Amino acid sequence: MNSQLLLIFSMMLVTYIPRLLPFIMILEKKLPSRLVKFLQYIPYTALGALIIPGVFSAIPEMPQASILGIGFSFVYAWYRGGIIVSVLGSVLVSFLLLFMKNGFVF
């Protein structure tokens, strides 16, 4: 086995094990209520850490384009709700801003 395949398989293991373990450990067990609460907060804290600060450098060459793009998603999700339109709209806003700045360069 060449070293690149060894790397891929090792990476597969260290990626898969953290994904699998909680399912083996948690299913069918009655957890203490404070732990349940802790686990229920994780989606919010995880989203926060996934969004900030990465969002400010999503388009490194023009941070304004990513911030305004995300702004669209924020406003649309707030008033209308729905993920698909939010995502497509923010991509479009970012593209238009990049387009206005650069013109059509390939």
Place this chain on the structure above:
Amino acid sequence: MKNGLNDGIIDGIPIFIGYVPIAIAFGILSKNVGISMTDSVLFSVLVFAGASQFIALNLLFLGAGIGEIVLTTLMLNFRHFLMGASLATKITNDLKRWSPLIAFGITDEVFSVASFKKGIITKKYILSLEFLAYIAWVSGTVLGYLAGGILPDMVKSSMGVALYAMFVAILIPEAKKYNKAIILAILSGVTNTLFRYGFSMPQGWSIVISILLVSFLGVIFSNKEEVLKYE
């Protein structure tokens, strides 16, 4: 309300839109770094973890050893342990047989979508969500390796916001009906920024520490009577 195959596919569409351009970028970069198409696709088929795959390419390019790359990957993916633990509490026992397969498909995006889904998470729902994410990732990699060069840079750049836009669109409805959601999220984002830039901590650790610390603070400061409507 039970969520089935159709709900999974509809909810998977934004993930699909977000993954394809990133996977294309991975395909292009792996070609530039000089690894074979087979290896590039094997990365996406077997590892299926965006950030780790990019960092692996970067470290390969810099001539890092396997040990270092594997350790970095483990650190970066430890957050999925926390996410999986959170999601596992929402998954019913009849899914247990499928959990090895479900676990393989847990990514930041699948976790975020499934966590906030109202109603019962069935195996059809979660597996179709994951399947859409997976085919986007694998086919994007192939596409990027073969034909990535023809995409204009502006198109690729603008798609960099897609997944962030999705995270925001998931968070906002929660924040509207539940004050604590926005407090927890912002606090965690600020903590992450502080550890990342203030203490120059690697991304994997700063995300894990932010999740642990702020969730823990949330438990400490929550009043006992509060009942979370998690549905």
